[in-house]
Amino acid sequence: MIRIQNLTKSYKRYIVHYGSLKNFLLNFKKFRKQVATIDVLHAVKNLNLDIQSSEVLCITGPNGAGKSTLAKLIAGTIEPTSGNIDVEGRIVPFLELGVAFIWELTGEDNLYLNGTLLGLSLNYLKKKKKEIFEFAEIFDFMNTPLKYYSSGMQLRLAFSIAMHAAGDIYIFDEILAVGDSNFQKKCFDAFHNLIKTKKTIIIVTHDIEFIKKHATKVLVLAPEKHHLIEDVSVLPPLEDLNSLLAFCGF
Amino acid sequence: MSFMDLKQKYQDSMLGFFWSFLKPFLQFVAYYVIFAKILNVGSGVNYALRLFFGVLLWAWFAESTSLGFNSYIEKRSVVTKIKVSRYLPPVAAYTTQTMNYFLNLILFFILYVMGMPSFPVGLLSFYNFFIFFMSFCSMSLVIVNLNIILANLNVLYRDIRPIWELVLSYGIFATPIIYHIPIPERYQTLYYAINLIALPLEAMKSIFFVEQSKTYLLPHVLIAYIVSLAILILMSRLTYKKLSKKIIDYL
Numbered sequence: 001m002i003r004i005q006n007l008t009k010s011y012k013r014y015i016v017h018y019g020s021l022k023n024f025l026l027n028f029k030k031f032r033k034q035v036a037t038i039d040v041l042h043a044v045k046n047l048n049l050d051i052q053s054s055e056v057l058c059i060t061g062p063n064g065a066g067k068s069t070l071a072k073l074i075a076g077t078i079e080p081t082s083g084n085i086d087v088e089g090r091i092v093p094f095l096e097l098g099v100a101f102i103w104e105l106t107g108e109d110n111l112y113l114n115g116t117l118l119g120l121s122l123n124y125l126k127k128k129k130k131e132i133f134e135f136a137e138i139f140d141f142m143n144t145p146l147k148y149y150s151s152g153m154q155l156r157l158a159f160s161i162a163m164h165a166a167g168d169i170y171i172f173d174e175i176l177a178v179g180d181s182n183f184q185k186k187c188f189d190a191f192h193n194l195i196k197t198k199k200t201i202i203i204v205t206h207d208i209e210f211i212k213k214h215a216t217k218v219l220v221l222a223p224e225k226h227h228l229i230e231d232v233s234v235l236p237p238l239e240d241l242n243s244l245l246a247f248c249g250f
Numbered sequence: 251m252s253f254m255d256l257k258q259k260y261q262d263s264m265l266g267f268f269w270s271f272l273k274p275f276l277q278f279v280a281y282y283v284i285f286a287k288i289l290n291v292g293s294g295v296n297y298a299l300r301l302f303f304g305v306l307l308w309a310w311f312a313e314s315t316s317l318g319f320n321s322y323i324e325k326r327s328v329v330t331k332i333k334v335s336r337y338l339p340p341v342a343a344y345t346t347q348t349m350n351y352f353l354n355l356i357l358f359f360i361l362y363v364m365g366m367p368s369f370p371v372g373l374l375s376f377y378n379f380f381i382f383f384m385s386f387c388s389m390s391l392v393i394v395n396l397n398i399i400l401a402n403l404n405v406l407y408r409d410i411r412p413i414w415e416l417v418l419s420y421g422i423f424a425t426p427i428i429y430h431i432p433i434p435e436r437y438q439t440l441y442y443a444i445n446l447i448a449l450p451l452e453a454m455k456s457i458f459f460v461e462q463s464k465t466y467l468l469p470h471v472l473i474a475y476i477v478s479l480a481i482l483i484l485m486s487r488l489t490y491k492k493l494s495k496k497i498i499d500y501l
Contacts, residue, residue, distance in 0.1 A: 076333035077331055093332065093333070102258050104261045109254060112254070113251065113254045117332050
């Protein structure tokens with residue numbers, strides 16, 4: 001379960017460039033005044049939300065509405081400016097795949113590195129090694145340095161590692177399937193399996209069809225505004241994101 | 251992470267780990283030729299071995315902190331995309347270099363056994379093991395806490411890099427490695443409180459070389475060192491508490 005209370009994440013719109021240390025020391029007071037007047041952008045503002053276990057929360061909205069920021073906040077990679085996020089369970093983030101990969105090392109080494117960073121034990125990874133490489137369809141390349149992998153192979157390995165991370169909460173930032181059509185089908189099957197096994201899923205998406213099909217709750221974000229749809233059955237037939245935004249009164 | 255960093259460092263390298271030994275060794279040769287042979291500053295019994303040991307420990311400190319201050323920037327993708335403890339990158343920088351220099355220490359022992367005409371009495375005593383362990387722990391604490399402070403500050407102020415490079419360039423000459431530094435007695439407390447590497451380095455040297463003075467036995471020096479180390483740990487805690495949440499937005 002995830003409980004979000006009064007969550008706000010703000011960024012300053014720009015930074016004051018001091019130029020040089022001499023300039024900074026000579027104009028210290030002026031710079032302090034300038035910093036105090038910088039306009040603040042609220043990527044997420046005063047959000048309250050409960051996500052129960054086995055729910056599928058879809059976060060949608062136009063570009064720049066704060067969807068990825070919220071996903072990162074829940075994943076714990078960035079800190080809120082104010083408010084709290086209480087998480088019960090282990091989170092597996094699919095925010096960006098293969099972030100810790102080292103190109104010089106083999107696929108197997110990268111499995112251990114990426115897996116341990118996702119919180120998996122070395123023993124578990126050794127046990128699941130074959131399964132992970134077979135899922136990624138690159139079993140023969142286990143001992144090949146990652147720099148010789150195609151970009152599709154790298155993504156498949158990263159996706160496979162994250163899919164085997166055995167978490168309670170999965171956060172997808174528009175990455176639901178990678179690779180060719182066959183592998184994409186495999187990814188969707190794995191995703192459906194997560195739903196079947198009652199995992200909590202948070203997904204950032206622009207796909208209205210996907211929302212209608214899978215969401216149990218929808219959070220629609222617009223700059224400095226949000227609207228939570230707790231019962232998706234109340235949604236009228238929607239054509240695209242604009243019609244959803246209009247339904248929310250944005 | 252440390253193990254993989256080390257593996258990556260020597261991947262496709264002909265000499266592999268030997269590079270980590272060769273680098274301080276060449277540095278030692280340069281210092282030895284200049285200071286012992288040309289300037290005649292470094293002298294005394296077992297000077298070459300003492301110098302080599304000092305250079306190895308300094309290289310451990312210098313490379314650990316050099317890797318440490320840049321650790322958040324270097325591991326940007328990890329700290330901004332995966333929820334990991336923000337202690338991880340600066341601590342991993344320390345463990346990577348510690349694994350590296352631990353192997354160097356074995357090579358030093360081989361040279362020590364081959365090069366020493368006679369070993370100090372009680373070399374393998376419990377007391378010496380204790381002093382070695384405490385010195386190693388205090389140097390490790392200095393490195394880890396400096397890494398935490400520098401890594402956090404370096405994200406916000408990129409001036410840290412040239413400043414720290416200057417500290418490392420000149421620091422070796424202000425540390426009892428190449429020559430004995432004749433610190434007047436009234437400044438001893440201040441010196442060992444500021445240079446937190448000097449005391450553990452001398453303590454470790456005193457285990458292997460009888461001619462090395464045991465400064466750590468002076469109570470005022472030891473107390474000043476402990477107080478200074480405690481201040482460093484406190485500063486590191488405060489820096490981490492204040493900046494570690496903020497830096498992600500700047501990476």
